[in-house]
Amino acid sequence: MSPPKDHRFRRRVTAWDVARAAGVNQSVVSRAFNAGSRVAPETRERLLAIAKELGYAPNALARGLLTGRTRLIGITTVQINSEISSRLLQNLGLGLLSVDLHPLLLPLSPQGVLADEIHRLFTFDVDALVLVSAAISPALVEACTAWGRPVILLNRVAPGHRLHSIRTDDYGGGRLAAQHLLERGAQSLAFVSGPADATNVQARRDGFFAAAEAAGQPPPRIVAGDFAYPSGVVAGRTLLGGPGRPDAVFCANDVMALGLMDVARELGIRIPGDLQVVGFDDITAASFAGYSLTTLRHDLDIVAAETVALLADLQRDGEASLVDRVVSARLIDRRSTHDL
Amino acid sequence: MSPPKDHRFRRRVTAWDVARAAGVNQSVVSRAFNAGSRVAPETRERLLAIAKELGYAPNALARGLLTGRTRLIGITTVQINSEISSRLLQNLGLGLLSVDLHPLLLPLSPQGVLADEIHRLFTFDVDALVLVSAAISPALVEACTAWGRPVILLNRVAPGHRLHSIRTDDYGGGRLAAQHLLERGAQSLAFVSGPADATNVQARRDGFFAAAEAAGQPPPRIVAGDFAYPSGVVAGRTLLGGPGRPDAVFCANDVMALGLMDVARELGIRIPGDLQVVGFDDITAASFAGYSLTTLRHDLDIVAAETVALLADLQRDGEASLVDRVVSARLIDRRSTHDL
DNA sequence: CTGAAAGCGCTTACAG
DNA sequence: CTGAAAGCGCTTACAG
Numbered sequence: 001m002s003p004p005k006d007h008r009f010r011r012r013v014t015a016w017d018v019a020r021a022a023g024v025n026q027s028v029v030s031r032a033f034n035a036g037s038r039v040a041p042e043t044r045e046r047l048l049a050i051a052k053e054l055g056y057a058p059n060a061l062a063r064g065l066l067t068g069r070t071r072l073i074g075i076t077t078v079q080i081n082s083e084i085s086s087r088l089l090q091n092l093g094l095g096l097l098s099v100d101l102h103p104l105l106l107p108l109s110p111q112g113v114l115a116d117e118i119h120r121l122f123t124f125d126v127d128a129l130v131l132v133s134a135a136i137s138p139a140l141v142e143a144c145t146a147w148g149r150p151v152i153l154l155n156r157v158a159p160g161h162r163l164h165s166i167r168t169d170d171y172g173g174g175r176l177a178a179q180h181l182l183e184r185g186a187q188s189l190a191f192v193s194g195p196a197d198a199t200n201v202q203a204r205r206d207g208f209f210a211a212a213e214a215a216g217q218p219p220p221r222i223v224a225g226d227f228a229y230p231s232g233v234v235a236g237r238t239l240l241g242g243p244g245r246p247d248a249v250f251c252a253n254d255v256m257a258l259g260l261m262d263v264a265r266e267l268g269i270r271i272p273g274d275l276q277v278v279g280f281d282d283i284t285a286a287s288f289a290g291y292s293l294t295t296l297r298h299d300l301d302i303v304a305a306e307t308v309a310l311l312a313d314l315q316r317d318g319e320a321s322l323v324d325r326v327v328s329a330r331l332i333d334r335r336s337t338h339d340l
Numbered sequence: 341m342s343p344p345k346d347h348r349f350r351r352r353v354t355a356w357d358v359a360r361a362a363g364v365n366q367s368v369v370s371r372a373f374n375a376g377s378r379v380a381p382e383t384r385e386r387l388l389a390i391a392k393e394l395g396y397a398p399n400a401l402a403r404g405l406l407t408g409r410t411r412l413i414g415i416t417t418v419q420i421n422s423e424i425s426s427r428l429l430q431n432l433g434l435g436l437l438s439v440d441l442h443p444l445l446l447p448l449s450p451q452g453v454l455a456d457e458i459h460r461l462f463t464f465d466v467d468a469l470v471l472v473s474a475a476i477s478p479a480l481v482e483a484c485t486a487w488g489r490p491v492i493l494l495n496r497v498a499p500g501h502r503l504h505s506i507r508t509d510d511y512g513g514g515r516l517a518a519q520h521l522l523e524r525g526a527q528s529l530a531f532v533s534g535p536a537d538a539t540n541v542q543a544r545r546d547g548f549f550a551a552a553e554a555a556g557q558p559p560p561r562i563v564a565g566d567f568a569y570p571s572g573v574v575a576g577r578t579l580l581g582g583p584g585r586p587d588a589v590f591c592a593n594d595v596m597a598l599g600l601m602d603v604a605r606e607l608g609i610r611i612p613g614d615l616q617v618v619g620f621d622d623i624t625a626a627s628f629a630g631y632s633l634t635t636l637r638h639d640l641d642i643v644a645a646e647t648v649a650l651l652a653d654l655q656r657d658g659e660a661s662l663v664d665r666v667v668s669a670r671l672i673d674r675r676s677t678h679d680l
Numbered sequence: 681c682t683g684a685a686a687g688c689g690c691t692t693a694c695a696g
Numbered sequence: 697c698t699g700a701a702a703g704c705g706c707t708t709a710c711a712g
Contacts, residue, residue, distance in 0.1 A: 012465075012688095012689085014688090014689055014690085015689070015690065016689080024698075024699085025698065025699045025700075026689090026690085026699095027690095027691075027692080027698080027699070027700080027701090028697085028698060028699080029690095030689095030690065030691055030692085031691090031692095031697095031698090034691075034692095037691090037692090038697060038698090039697070039698085040697060040698085043697080043698085055486065057459060057462065057463050058463065058689085058690070058691095059405070059463060059465060059688090059689050059690065060463040060464045060465070061401045061404055061405050061410065061464060061465050061688090061689080061690090062405055062688070062689035062690035062691090062704085063689085063690055063691075064401055064690095064704090065399070065401050065402055065405060065688095065689085065690075065691095065703095065704045065705065065706090066689085066690055066691050066692085066703075066704045067690090067691065067692095067704085068704080070401065072444075072464075075445075079430070080420075080426050080429055080430040080433065081423070081426045081427040081429075081430040083421070083423070083426075085426075086420050086421045086423075086425075086426035086429075087421040089420055089421075089426075089447075090419070090420040090421045090447055093420070093445055093446075093447030094447055094448075094449055097446070097447070097457070097460070102444060102445075102446075102460065102464065103444070103445040103447075104412075104442060104443070104444050104445070105415075105433055105442075105443040105444070105445050106433075106437070106442075107429075107430055107433030107434055107437070107443075108434075109434055117437070119397060120437070120442065122397065123397050123398065123399060123400040124400045124401060124412075124442065125352075125399060125400070125401055146395065229624065229627075229628060233629065255624070258625075258628060258630070259628070259629070261630070262628060262629040262630040263629075265630060266629065284569065284595070285598075285625050285628075287569075288569060288598060288599070288602060288625075289573065289599070289602040289603075289606065290598070290601070290602040290605060290630055290631070291630070352704095352705085354704095354705055354706085355705070355706065356705085364682075364683085365682065365683045365684075366683095366705090366706085367682075367683065367684080367685090367706095367707080367708080368681085368682060368683080369706095370705095370706065370707060370708085371681095371682090371707090371708095374707075374708095377707090377708090378681060378682090379681070379682085380681060380682085383681080383682085398705080398706070398707095399704090399705050399706065401704090401705080401706090402688085402704070402705035402706035402707090403705080403706055403707075404688090404706095405688045405689065405690090405704095405705085405706075406687075406688045406705085406706055406707050406708085407688085407706090407707065407708095408688080
């Protein structure tokens with residue numbers, strides 16, 4: 001086989017250049033860069049040195065095309081800019097790099113339809129897919145199934161499908177919230193909800209209600225929210241402005257809880273004296289001195305680490321038995337439920 | 341040329357399958373998928389229909405290998421989990437997809453050395469590189485220069501090098517902060533700084549000091565910070581706890597300003613009556629009712645849009661003249677400097 | 681307009 | 697242990 005002709009667009013340093021400089025066949029260069037291959041140790045060292053000098057490194061695309069393993073992991077996420085998603089993405093990305101896997105991103109606007117866009121990742125031949133906090137539509141499940149490679153859902157579930165799932169225990173977190181509030185003497189509970197299509201919000205609510213019922217409480221009052229700060233303010237005005245004010249509120253996320261706390265401050269309602277508040281997420285602002293919000297913490301490093309471990313296994317073994325890992329949420333006890 | 345044999349690892353649907361099903365040559369299938377190529381319109385339609393049925397789409401890796409354009413854009417960022425970085429990443433990613441470019445992520449831990457890791461992106465043959473708020477070391481500049489393809493710095497500069505730069509006007513923002521505070525009657529200014537290696541912090545400080553001097557003020561007092569909330573609290577205690585308390589503070593970012601405001605609240609110092617505060621970034625929490633922080637807003641959508649436009653140009657033309665775009669920061673006037 | 685062929689940069693059986 | 701060759705899935709001159 002002969003060395004390649006000049007490239008149309010640009011000239012890269014290739015294995016042929018190294019081979020020529022070393023006076024060996026190109027395939028030997030390839031072997032020098034593949035741990036498993038038989039090469040004379042001194043040959044390998046010599047080739048590696050020449051490669052370094054020439055600035056050569058194997059082209060990952062060509063390798064991927066040939067081996068069927070691109071080491072590319074498709075990651076798709078709506079709202080990278082939410083604190084939880086972005087922290088998860090950071091942890092995940094760092095973990096992937098540590099096992100020589102590379103995140104190819106497919107960010108989606110909230111209005112975007114994932115099932116339509118997902119094919120972009122397929123054309124790049126990603127080895128696996130990680131869906132971060134994305135809504136899982138039937139069309140999406142179908143596309144993933146037809147695709148035939150591993151898919152991991154983060155903080156979402158799609159029961160009855162061959163999709164791996166790694167997630168925070170939202171139900172357990174909801175239970176903890178109710179138990180904690182009741183232990184501290186709460187008499188009338190309320191819940192501020194999130195977007196209707198987020199399956200994890202439902203789980204948080206269900207856990208909260210179940211624990212309340214188990215303690216002999218009537219069903220908590222529910223106020224709608226959409227995860228954003230202003231909806232927490234609105235919920236606060238609704239719950240705290242009129243008669244029948246609850247003495248304990250569990251918000252489906254922290255940001256809304258902060259809005260509700262700001263309303264309480266405005267109305268002169270003392271926290272935790274007159275009102276206890278619990279959030280979910282443990283965002284940075286929850287620990288600010290001005291709030292000190294008790295909340296349920298996602299263990300995102302665990303979620304990320306488990307995801308990376310699973311992906312590394314899949315690279316080795318091709319397939320793995322279906323994973324459904326639930327990471328428990330931890331209650332972070334702060335002043336919004338707890339006087340110093 | 342004959343159709344390929346069975347693949348070692350898995351069988352994809354290829355252009356050959358479509359060609360066989362349609363009774364044409366594989367090259368015709370390729371042309372059907374390339375807008376610029378001559379194919380009989382009816383042939384194209386027929387092929388597209390068959391492709392759809394078979395679930396065929398051209399493999400982006402093979403295409404990239406051949407054309408020298410992968411449509412992959414390397415994006416590297418330290419701390420995706422900071423609100424500004426993650427919002428920038430979200431905007432950027434969305435913009436890239438809209439021009440059929442794909443973000444390959446290289447996240448870095450704060451201790452990570454970018455110059456060492458950057459080669460990973462080179463092996464994937466990315467068409468260009470975008471560095472988000474990364475420290476630009478000489479080694480990094482050298483690696484990028486040797487690589488020879490376009491590099492865009494976001495919110496950083498590296499004067500004297502062939503690296504494009506698109507950034508917020510930090511200096512101008514610093515000036516605006518000082519002017520705004522002085523207009524509102526501030527008598528003694530202070531500045532809470534950020535990490536020493538962030539070039540944008542220096543620019544904010546320089547602008548702030550320059551405008552103070554231009555107004556005949558003595559140089560503001562400086563307190564060190566590191567961008568994190570606790571350092572804002574410490575700065576607050578330092579500045580507000582002792583004698584010679586300033587009546588106006590400009591913080592290098594919002595998070596520290598919030599820490600300082602929480603200290604003021606604790607000490608019973610009224611904002612803006614006794615103390616005016618200005619931040620930088622306009623993070624979500626700055627607009628919370630409990631803070632209502634006046635701040636300088638990055639126009640991240642503009643930064644992202646300009647970046648995408650530049651990358652799209654580069655795809656078309658190969659090279660472009662060096663871009664150094666400065667996007668002005670906008671003062672967002674809230675209650676921390678302004679009674680209702 | 682379509683077909684046959686070369687080639688992108690690599691990996692991996694297959695000989696020797 | 698090394699060389700020669702085939703092939704991953706595509707694009708693009710080159711003929712006809």
